[in-house]
Amino acid sequence: MPDAASVRAAAGWVAAGCVLVGAVAVTVAVAAGPGSPAGGYVSEAGVPDSALASTYRMGVFTLAAALLALAAALPTALRAAAVLLAAGAVGAVLSGAVTCSAGCPLPPFEAATPADLVHGGASIAAVGVTVLAMLVIGFLRPATPALRRVARVSGVLALPVAGATALGLLTVGRGGLLGGLERLLLAICVGWGLLTALLLTRHRPAARSVPDGAEHDEPVAASRTPL
16 A cells, blocks of 8 residues: 555646646637737636637646645645645636636626626635745745745745736736736746646655754755755
8 A cells, every 4th residue: 555655746746747737728728718818817718708618617627636636745744735725726616617707807897797706706716825825835834945945936926926916906907917917927826836746746755844944954864855
């Protein structure tokens, strides 16, 4: 029977594959969608009259599976981050299941239907808790040095973009600026997910809970070099 580390490594491979497949599917659907590839909301690719609406939804569901697999691949010391990723997966599933209307209108600049509000809220929540998971792994909970580095760089990049996106929703509304910020934020999340998943495929023990920089204070055997 495989041990817990082997199961986590396998979950890391599943997460990496799902991130790649989901990101490609969503990108292709957005490029063929009713809106501009560089403007408007990404979710417009999932509206009923979009050419590849089913491809978009499949991509979103696959990314939700990636978040769940990442949660399963994390060591037990990172349980808080795993819970956040699981919550993000629920939000992604809801976002894919409830499609928005044409243009995916959101207040305060456009009149939105209940489905628009559910879809938009679920999408925002999914991305938001994913960014929080990065910050938890990078700053608030014990993780291996490589996981911390990837999470810190990604979190430092994602946090201001997420803030600017939220501000844009309230002050600018749908358009090229907000569309570009949304795509940049999603790209950061995808990059973090893929790198983290690949790190978690390595069958290694989790790092001890030590202060930053302390992992180099004493020699560690090569067979137990942390990620």
